Amino acid sequence: xxxxxxxxxxxxxxxxxxxxxxxxxxxxxxxxxxxxxxxxxxxxxxxxxxxxxxxxxxxxxxxxxxxxxxxxxxxxxxxxxxxxxxxxxxxxxxxxxxxxxxxxxxxxxxxxxxxxxxxxxxxxxxxxxxxxxxxxxxxxxxxxxxxxxxxxxxxxxxxxxxxxxxxxxxxxxxxxxxxxxxxxxxxxxxxxxxxxxxxxxxxxxxxxxxxxxxxxxxxxxxx
Amino acid sequence: xxxxxxxxxxxxxxxxxxxxxxxxxxxxxxxxxxxxxxxxxxxxxxxxxxxxxxxxxxxxxxxxxxxxxxxxxxxxxxxxxxxxxxxxxxxxxxxxxxxxxxxxxxxxxxxxxxxxxxxxxxxxxxxxxxxxxxxxxxxxxxxxxxxxxxxxxxxxxxxxxxxxxxxxxxxxxxxxxxxxxxxxxxxxxxxxxxxxxxxxxxxxxxxxxxxxxxxxxxxxxxxxxxxxxxxxxxxxxxxxxxxxxxxxxxxxxxxxxxxxxxxxxxxxxxxxxxxxxxxxxxxxxxxxxxxxxxxxxxxxxxxxxxxxxxxxxxxxxxxxxxxxxxxxxxxxxxxxxxxxxxxxxxxxxxxxxxxxxxxxxxxxxxxxxxxxxxxxxxxxxxxxxxxxxxxxxxxxxxxxxxxxxxxxxxxxxxxxxxxxxxxxxx
Numbered sequence: 001x002x003x004x005x006x007x008x009x010x011x012x013x014x015x016x017x018x019x020x021x022x023x024x025x026x027x028x029x030x031x032x033x034x035x036x037x038x039x040x041x042x043x044x045x046x047x048x049x050x051x052x053x054x055x056x057x058x059x060x061x062x063x064x065x066x067x068x069x070x071x072x073x074x075x076x077x078x079x080x081x082x083x084x085x086x087x088x089x090x091x092x093x094x095x096x097x098x099x100x101x102x103x104x105x106x107x108x109x110x111x112x113x114x115x116x117x118x119x120x121x122x123x124x125x126x127x128x129x130x131x132x133x134x135x136x137x138x139x140x141x142x143x144x145x146x147x148x149x150x151x152x153x154x155x156x157x158x159x160x161x162x163x164x165x166x167x168x169x170x171x172x173x174x175x176x177x178x179x180x181x182x183x184x185x186x187x188x189x190x191x192x193x194x195x196x197x198x199x200x201x202x203x204x205x206x207x208x209x210x211x212x213x214x215x216x217x218x219x220x221x222x223x
Numbered sequence: 224x225x226x227x228x229x230x231x232x233x234x235x236x237x238x239x240x241x242x243x244x245x246x247x248x249x250x251x252x253x254x255x256x257x258x259x260x261x262x263x264x265x266x267x268x269x270x271x272x273x274x275x276x277x278x279x280x281x282x283x284x285x286x287x288x289x290x291x292x293x294x295x296x297x298x299x300x301x302x303x304x305x306x307x308x309x310x311x312x313x314x315x316x317x318x319x320x321x322x323x324x325x326x327x328x329x330x331x332x333x334x335x336x337x338x339x340x341x342x343x344x345x346x347x348x349x350x351x352x353x354x355x356x357x358x359x360x361x362x363x364x365x366x367x368x369x370x371x372x373x374x375x376x377x378x379x380x381x382x383x384x385x386x387x388x389x390x391x392x393x394x395x396x397x398x399x400x401x402x403x404x405x406x407x408x409x410x411x412x413x414x415x416x417x418x419x420x421x422x423x424x425x426x427x428x429x430x431x432x433x434x435x436x437x438x439x440x441x442x443x444x445x446x447x448x449x450x451x452x453x454x455x456x457x458x459x460x461x462x463x464x465x466x467x468x469x470x471x472x473x474x475x476x477x478x479x480x481x482x483x484x485x486x487x488x489x490x491x492x493x494x495x496x497x498x499x500x501x502x503x504x505x506x507x508x509x510x511x512x513x514x515x516x517x518x519x520x521x522x523x524x525x526x527x528x529x530x531x532x533x534x535x536x537x538x539x540x541x542x543x544x545x546x547x548x549x550x551x552x553x554x555x556x557x558x559x560x561x562x563x564x565x566x567x568x569x570x571x572x573x574x575x576x577x578x579x580x581x582x583x584x585x586x587x588x589x590x591x592x593x594x595x596x597x598x599x600x601x602x603x604x605x606x607x608x609x610x611x612x613x614x615x616x617x618x619x620x621x622x623x624x625x626x627x628x629x630x631x632x633x634x635x636x637x638x639x640x641x642x643x644x645x646x647x648x649x
Binding site: 066 | 229232236322328332333335408409411412414
């Protein structure tokens with residue numbers, strides 16, 4: 001379970017982004033995070049992904065982000081807007097290198113099939129710098145799944161995918177979440193029909209004009 | 224660790240791509256097979272030069288050894304050693320914070336944090352040979368001067384400690400993210416927020432305002448600090464040498480004038496490289512320059528920006544010339560050629576940044592360093608005075624006159640003027 005407890009985030013001395021954000025997400029959940037441009041969707045994902053500071057507490061399966069970061073981060077994969085990829089390595093070399101970082105010898109067979117299905121296999125020997133934006137995103141997604149995370153955070157993940165790849169990816173992710181009792185949170189603007197019915201929870205970030213702060217509306221949001 | 228194997232592969236591929244891009248028009252004249260051979264040849268030349276530069280300290284220390292009767296080899300080699308440590312580049316691809324943050328995250332997830340080992344290995348690759356050669360030669364020098372074994376060991380320990388502090392200081396100053404990752408790992412939840420408070424700068428156009436903001440980082444301030452330190456130190460040293468030592472003015476002025484273009488080259492390139500905007504916005508610069516034919520505007524904006532930032536150097540040359548020759552026609556000429564060298568050097572370097580004419584958008588994409596890189600110009604145009612200043616000084620001493628020096632620098636400044644004027648875009 002993912003728990004956000006009294007999350008507060010501000011930039012600089014005065015600009016408050018979030019204040020008193022509470023959220024509970026059970027395992028085996030797919031959460032859609034929506035809101036206007038600049039409302040803080042990416043910031044919220046970055047907070048949960050541990051790549052930016054905040055006040056409050058976040059727990060993933062009882063492991064605290066602040067107090068037990070090593071165990072917390074083991075189960076988290078975040079794909080931001082601009083994922084880091086090595087321009088002069090091919091996708092297969094990139095995967096091999098990352099596998100060596102995480103002490104895994106071989107690629108999971110299901111992930112191997114997924115690579116083939118989304119059409120990444122045919123680019124396995126092409127330099128990353130020569131790949132299209134969508135193919136780079138596919139590679140980032142594969143890299144994020146290498147560690148078998150319990151929590152996957154995706155920021156605008158499917159915008160550059162072709163229809164077939166998107167459908168394959170959504171099916172794979174849905175199965176992954178069910179099989180691994182994982183949580184998937186993705187920020188999106190997309191109103192694509194493929195995404196209808198994909199998530200089982202929805203979080204809306206919106207500005208409360210009276211309180212002058214961003215509030216979170218969710219079906220399991222506990223104040 | 225497979226990391227270094229792949230990093231080596233990346234470097235090799237990048238070098239090949241860079242050579243292909245730099246010498247594209249020349250290489251395209253050949254058939255594919257010959258082109259590959261030529262590429263490999265250029266790459267091997269590059270590898271040999273890199274290897275030779277790693278061994279360069281050996282030759283310097285040997286030179287110091289041979290002239291040890293006229294100088295104190297310990298002082299000179301120690302100054303050289305710390306000088307090389309200070310100017311060794313740690314803002315390059317090997318220490319890219321974005322990459323290292325990514326690597327750190329992956330390694331953290333493996334629960335076996337090998338990231339610290341990786342950073343130590345990287346630092347050893349960068350500084351290891353420099354430290355090793357120094358330590359080896361300093362033993363020889365100290366033995367020659369009959370220092371005891373204990374003194375040598377203590378001195379080496381002190382040097383190693385100082386070298387370590389310098390390396391950490393350099394990292395802390397210009398690549399502090401790596402220090403943070405080394406200590407805390409990729410846990411940014413506990414990181415103190417670093418807020419950039421941009422200073423308002425009096426600029427006349429919006430591009431210069433943006434340029435000024437994009438340069439407000441620690442590396443930029445380090446280069447500005449270098450320029451101030453050099454200016455003050457050079458004035459002080461010239462004053463000391465001129466009034467308290469029996470060193471010929473001819474030698475001082477030839478060496479002093481020769482450093483100007485090389486120094487401006489070093490500082491300008493440093494400032495340009497540390498500007499996030501020039502590095503990251505080259506695609507938009509490429510588009511606007513091509514669409515609106517704004518090359519002149521971009522060149523002028525950047526050269527004005529650099530000229531203002533490095534003005535202290537120019538003034539230091541004025542003062543240095545004045546200390547040496549007082550109110551004289553020689554001072555007037557030296558001031559004139561210093562001014563021409565100053566502005567022309569900046570303009571020549573500036574032209575490299577926006578030379579998009581020959582390149583396609585794919586070439587420009589993520590390849591800022593490649594088209595900015597011009598070792599031939601660095602060495603033979605802007606570095607020319609440094610190469611021949613010693614011969615010039617010797618010749619002038621033989622003649623007993625400073626005229627060859629004046630003549631050379633007048634010719635050199637005129638040459639730079641023509642070079643800048645004629646070479647519109649390379």
